[in-house]
Amino acid sequence: MKPVHLSVNGESHHLPLTRHTTLLNALRNDLGLNGPKFGCGLGECGACTVLVDGVAARACVIPACEVQDRAITTLEGLGNAQQLHVVQQAFIDAQAAQCGYCLNGMVMMTVALLAHTPNPSDAQIRHALAGNLCRCGAHLEIMDAVRRAASLMANPA
Structure with a gap:
């Protein structure tokens, strides 16, 4: 070692x-x-x-x-419990998790995607997240979460 x-x-x-x-x-x-x-x-x-x-x-x-x-x-x-990252908050707001096992990968891939493509199309979102397996079927909510995060990052409060 x-x-x-x-x-x-x-x-x-x-x-x-x-x-x-x-x-x-x-x-x-x-x-x-x-x-x-x-x-x-x-x-x-x-x-x-x-x-x-x-x-x-x-x-x-x-x-x-x-x-x-x-x-x-x-x-x-x-982020942390007091100050979540925009993407983390968007996933919560969109209720984009069921079992939550894929959530780490979905969130991290979304952060990477939005860093390079701030306003992704649905096709770009699907392509970026295609390598993340979700067996629960939260796909529509995950798509919504990515769109929410992109919107929030483009128009911070």
């Missing part, structure tokens, strides 16, 4: 990790961050999505040592 420096949600961490430790395992097991979920372990379901330097990435397939000194943002780093 060698120390790995991770910058997560604006905080610096030095963790003794093996070269095989995934970013997801470091986040959940070593840092106690439970926003990113373990879903498939293959980078296909989206439940483990985090932002690495603002780009959506699947934490279950990224070795933690490969993202040293890069800015990692988890769901917990977007």
